[in-house]
Amino acid sequence: MLSIRGLTKRYGERTALDALSLEIGAGSFCVLLGPNGAGKSTLFQLVTGLFAADAGEIIVGGHSLKREPSAALRSLGVVFQQASLDLDLSIRRNLLFQADLQGLPRALAEQRIRDDCARLSIDADLGRKVRELSGGNRRKIELVRASLHRPPLLLMDEATVGLDPKSRRDLLGTLQADVRELGVSVLWATHWVEEAEQADRVLVLHKGKLLADGTREEVTSALGEPTLEAGFISKTSH
Numbered sequence: 251m252l253s254i255r256g257l258t259k260r261y262g263e264r265t266a267l268d269a270l271s272l273e274i275g276a277g278s279f280c281v282l283l284g285p286n287g288a289g290k291s292t293l294f295q296l297v298t299g300l301f302a303a304d305a306g307e308i309i310v311g312g313h314s315l316k317r318e319p320s321a322a323l324r325s326l327g328v329v330f331q332q333a334s335l336d337l338d339l340s341i342r343r344n345l346l347f348q349a350d351l352q353g354l355p356r357a358l359a360e361q362r363i364r365d366d367c368a369r370l371s372i373d374a375d376l377g378r379k380v381r382e383l384s385g386g387n388r389r390k391i392e393l394v395r396a397s398l399h400r401p402p403l404l405l406m407d408e409a410t411v412g413l414d415p416k417s418r419r420d421l422l423g424t425l426q427a428d429v430r431e432l433g434v435s436v437l438w439a440t441h442w443v444e445e446a447e448q449a450d451r452v453l454v455l456h457k458g459k460l461l462a463d464g465t466r467e468e469v470t471s472a473l474g475e476p477t478l479e480a481g482f483i484s485k486t487s488h
């Protein structure tokens with residue numbers, strides 16, 4: 251689903267990603283765990299084509315981002331750290347705007363918007379302005395927006411920032427259900443160790459390199475401390 255080889259990105263003297271390689275298959279909930287400045291957002295900016303890498307290759311859904319950018323980008327959906335909904339437009343307008351960008355037929359788009367919002371228990375009134383919604387519901391709308399074209403890969407960059415524990419748990423639960431029921435893959439970037447609890451796989455990123463990659467148990471053991479949290483803190487605090 252996602253294949254990254256030798257990905258390097260530098261900002262002047264600073265190396266944000268250092269020859270990073272990773273593979274993510276279908277139907278997997280992967281947590282990319284990294285402290286502030288590890289390179290998580292940089293990775294997402296490169297995979298979504300916002301910035302170009304200095305070296306390396308990105309393949310999404312079997313398509314090279316460099317050679318077939320449209321096909322590669324159609325294979326992914328993304329929720330960035332910074333919310334980007336238009337607060338003065340309604341839920342429906344925000345979502346239709348994205349559906350139009352993706353070239354979805356209007357009837358299909360309307361159907362998906364109704365179904366997906368109902369599934370996430372978002373306000374029954376899709377005519378409400380986004381400004382009137384809680385932070386948790388805004389995040390859910392961003393998730394609906396990212397999934398409208400049914401991409402096989404979803405990238406979530408610190409998607410629970412500002413959410414209360416219940417909203418955070420609901421959002422995680424929704425995505426985990428999508429992984430089990432629809433076979434999508436999720437790459438969930440966070441610095442919160444507890445968000446890795448239900449992960450199929452944990453990838454620990456530090457200073458642009460992968461420190462460990464495997465199940466929660468494998469990564470805990472690789473980091474050499476009794477708990478994942480203790481290992482994460484001890485290995486990424488220098």
Ligand SMILES: Nc1ncnc2c1ncn2[C@@H]1O[C@H](COP(=O)(O)OP(=O)(O)OP(=O)(O)O)[C@@H](O)[C@H]1O
Pocket residue numbers: 261264265266284285286287288289290291292293441
């Ligand atoms: N536009 C930029 N110009 C210069 N340096 C940058 C830029 N963007 C990121 N960096 C640097 O690249 C490194 C990786 O940053 P990045 O934002 O990708 O980390 P992150 O893991 O997403 O961190 P956070 O959890 O704080 O969002 C950091 O050292 C950061 O200071």
